[in-house]
């Protein structure tokens with residue numbers, strides 16, 4: 057049944073159609089509103105704005121549901137791998153065995169950076185944040201493969217594989233560069249996540265010990281971050297893609313959007329916060345009081361979410377994984393104790409209850425990454441590696457949508473009305 061809604065603007069009724077999604081959500085299609093009435097809608101932060109139709113990821117924030125292509129995140133976390141999930145996100149279906157093998161081969165085939173790119177790494181100062189290097193290098197990588205810019209559709213599987221594979225190589229190189237360590241090339245015999253850990257932690261002539269529980273934990277972190285609907289960075293990727301920019305340029309913009317502490321940068325900010333609380337000798341109580349009275353303008357990082365108003369299903373899985381990894385590695389971490397204490401207090405505190413603030417995916421992921429030796433300034437890079445399949449799937453959706461138009465929001469202008477130029481001597 058096609059439902060419509062009626063608005064009444066200055067006594068004039070306006071009928072607008074609705075769009076119903078496969079899970080029953082209803083959107084009011086306002087595409088004709090300005091033509092019909094001269095009005096636009098205003099929704100800063102886009103809390104009530106659907107920017108596109110998408111068949112990739114479904115979230116029900118009230119019920120704590122997250123599904124990739126219809127599959128529940130908890131089931132994928134238990135049964136799938138990051139690479140299989142990447143295929144699912146990009147191509148829409150779980151791969152058959154030969155499809156997965158072909159995808160895997162394509163990743164291996166494309167894992168090496170052009171050798172000249174190593175000189176570009178040398179140009180960064182030792183103080184460069186790895187997210188700055190990542191964004192710049194993803195964009196630079198397109199220069200070495202000009203056919204990426206030509207966007208011939210039949211080449212898409214190569215471009216996608218190259219991006220997924222090379223983001224991991226770039227990330228590891230940027231870590232090695234920042235720490236003054238020699239570059240370690242990827243191996244053709246290792247799977248995706250193990251290969252990344254090899255490039256991070258091996259030394260020339262001495263391969264690192266790839267503990268299966270560490271490989272599994274990091275693979276799970278990648279999988280849990282693989283897509284998340286129309287968040288800030290994915291919307292950025294779609295917006296850049298809407299101008300028909302190439303895949304690498306769009307993904308590079310996504311990395312920049314992800315970097316901020318209110319988005320992907322929160323995982324680093326959580327650890328910095330926990331370290332500060334620990335150094336203060338606080339068990340979290342003093343810190344939470346500062347957060348609540350708002351005098352310090354501080355937030356409990358890793359808490360709250362624009363969409364989840366019940367719980368973040370990824371946080372539940374990550375918290376369990378955090379306990380598991382620490383016990384498998386026979387490690388304890390005082391920061392984990394502080395995090396659990398903060399969570400316990402916050403979940404029973406009126407401030408957080410009233411605002412529906414719960415731990416999000418970033419609250420515990422940093423503690424796992426710290427336990428497996430990933431330095432803090434690489435945390436958001438891990439998020440970017442994980443999110444790449446989601447960005448690519450969204451890019452592909454934009455490119456394949458024959459109705460897609462360049463994204464170009466409107467505004468309500470609040471500046472000066474027309475005035476005359478004042479000569480310098482009269483100002």
Ligand SMILES: CC(C)(COP(=O)(O)OP(=O)(O)OC[C@H]1O[C@@H](n2cnc3c(N)ncnc32)[C@H](O)[C@@H]1OP(=O)(O)O)[C@@H](O)C(=O)NCCC(=O)NCCS
Nearest residue numbers: 317318319322347355356357358359360361362411416418
């Ligand atoms: C994720 C986030 C950006 C969502 O923001 P949002 O939907 O725009 O929510 P708002 O900023 O409008 O916050 C609503 C209220 O909750 C409060 N709030 C939100 N997150 C909070 C947090 N982490 N700590 C303390 N208070 C918080 C706000 O101060 C505001 O309070 P008010 O109504 O008294 O003004 C926000 O919760 C946040 O900054 N979280 C910490 C950063 C983080 O973990 N980001 C990763 C997300 S996966």
